[in-house]
Amino acid sequence: MTNSLQTIRPLYPPVLMRILSICALLLSLLALPASAQDRDRAEIEKIVREYLLANPEVIAEALTELDRREKEAAEAARLQTLTDSADILFNSTRQVVLGNPEGSVTLVEFFDYNCGYCKRAHGDMVKLIEGNPDLKVVLKEFPVLGQGSVEAAQVAVAVNSVAPEKYADFHEELLLSRGQANQASALEAASSVGIAEEDLLAAMKTDEAGQTIEEVYALANRLGLTGTPSYVIGNEVVMGAVGYDALNEKIDALLNCDQTTC
Structure with a gap:
């Protein structure tokens, strides 16, 4: 034996x-x-x-193998989270939807208003929506760059509550503005697209903003997200501003092969 x-x-x-x-x-x-x-x-x-x-090479090889196994386990955990949290990830009542709300392909973006990479990636998102009429884009407020980011996200949640039809214009105005994003700059951006400040301040007194951000924090933690922008498309988590071509390739693959790679 x-x-x-x-x-x-x-x-x-x-x-x-x-x-x-x-x-x-x-x-x-x-x-x-x-x-x-x-x-x-x-x-x-x-x-x-x-x-x-x-x-001595044994130690290096063992550490390499350990790293491989840890990454494999983390990826398996992400896939399980995508399955277990699909409803809150793709259909939460607290999220913002751009593009085609009934689209057959969904791209989720976790972003921060003070993230320089998110600012540069915004053009990619606009181009993806314009070029893919069957694309649904879900935005998740994920403020990870300090108190100013949290304040901006709180105003953004209020905008989505008070005037959801103006959220896209507000989002672009604030995301592409110069300087630090915070409550003051977010309120200014909202005012510039025609949303009354007093309405937003009233909405911000509710628990909605805190609950929305906590929902995203919990989801991001389960997915192992550590920065912005981060994306979810199909059953794949994409870290970083990978650019238009990489994202569009995955969208095309989902449309044609029902998975992110054909």
């Missing part, structure tokens, strides 16, 4: 098999009586030390 190490040997590189052998030897000590453990510990520690000194 083959032992467990022989059984799993084909699944691991030779170097990792050597590490597993050492680990198995160390674990076997735990099954020994305490006196035997004390007697053999020094000898085992010497074997491990000499082996690692003679083969």
